Amino acid sequence: MGASTMAEITERKQVRADKKNPRVAGKVCEFMPYSGREAFKRLRTNVLLALGEDKAKGCRVLGVTSAQPSEGKSTVTINLAFSLAELGKSVLLLDGDMRRPTVHTTMGCQLSPGLSEVLSGSENLNKSLIRYKSSVGETSFDLIPGGQIPENPSELLNSERFQKLLEVVSSAYDYVIVDLPPVNAVVDAVNAAKGTDGMIVVIRENHCPRYVLSDCMEQLRYAKVNVLGFVMNGCVAGSGKRYQYGRQYYAEQYRNG
Numbered sequence: 252m253g254a255s256t257m258a259e260i261t262e263r264k265q266v267r268a269d270k271k272n273p274r275v276a277g278k279v280c281e282f283m284p285y286s287g288r289e290a291f292k293r294l295r296t297n298v299l300l301a302l303g304e305d306k307a308k309g310c311r312v313l314g315v316t317s318a319q320p321s322e323g324k325s326t327v328t329i330n331l332a333f334s335l336a337e338l339g340k341s342v343l344l345l346d347g348d349m350r351r352p353t354v355h356t357t358m359g360c361q362l363s364p365g366l367s368e369v370l371s372g373s374e375n376l377n378k379s380l381i382r383y384k385s386s387v388g389e390t391s392f393d394l395i396p397g398g399q400i401p402e403n404p405s406e407l408l409n410s411e412r413f414q415k416l417l418e419v420v421s422s423a424y425d426y427v428i429v430d431l432p433p434v435n436a437v438v439d440a441v442n443a444a445k446g447t448d449g450m451i452v453v454i455r456e457n458h459c460p461r462y463v464l465s466d467c468m469e470q471l472r473y474a475k476v477n478v479l480g481f482v483m484n485g486c487v488a489g490s491g492k493r494y495q496y497g498r499q500y501y502a503e504q505y506r507n508g
């Protein structure tokens with residue numbers, strides 16, 4: 252067993268929305284410089300390797316989480332969805348962070364109807380589906396925004412309805428990628444994990460103390476979540492320290508695993 256670093260995403264210069272790309276303002280890899288696009292391609296490759304391209308298994312469901320807020324989960328989720336779609340895979344992105352939904356903001360679509368309404372039964376799936384189409388290429392994928400913030404997000408992700416939803420969408424997509432809240436703050440990600448084939452843990456460099464990451468990994472291990480690996484985010488290009496955190500953690504935690 253092991254979890255190592257799957258990709259390193261460099262700190263992006265803040266890009267203002269321009270007239271051509273008002274929606275995504277440099278946050279989606281098609282508008283990133285070469286190094287940003289390559290980083291997400293590397294992540295894609297490593298995800299495909301980690302999951303194995305077993306056609307018989309059909310759709311694969313992936314969760315993206317972190318130990319604490321603002322580490323870059325939503326950024327990684329969106330760009331992994333884009334990268335897989337670029338390969339010609341059919342992809343559905345679910346904004347499973349119903350407490351702080353942000354996918355709709357980055358993608359420039361409405362918040363609701365979305366996942367919270369689908370899971371509470373007040374809206375049907377088709378009405379909440381949105382198609383993201385690249386404005387500069389052929390790439391496209393589907394997404395379901397978070398919906399109005401519900402009172403019981405962790406219960407919704409723990410519900411039969413969520414498992415049923417994953418079953419239904421699994422018959423229509425190659426990959427379903429779920430953006431989830433941070434593990435140390437709330438139980439949502441752990442609850443949602445049982446419907447996934449694997450989880451990616453995003454770590455923002457110089458942001459997440461070691462003991463906080465340890466608590467997160469302990470929680471995921473206790474819940475027997477299949478952690479595919481770490482994504483190091485906000486790395487400083489050329490610092491030479493980029494993989495250190497994940498690697499050290501990996502070495503210490505899993506040496507005897």
Ligand SMILES: Nc1ncnc2c1ncn2[C@@H]1O[C@H](COP(=O)(O)OP(=O)(O)OP(=O)(O)O)[C@@H](O)[C@H]1O
Binds near residue numbers: 261324325
């Ligand atoms: N590599 C990066 N370079 C520059 N800015 C980044 C990078 N990754 C993320 N950000 C910015 O940091 C902020 C938080 O990122 P994001 O929303 O992806 O994190 P999150 O983990 O989903 O946060 P939350 O816990 O609130 O859901 C956003 O404004 C995002 O644009």
Ligand SMILES: [Mg+2]
Binds near residue numbers: 430
């Ligand atoms: Mg987020």
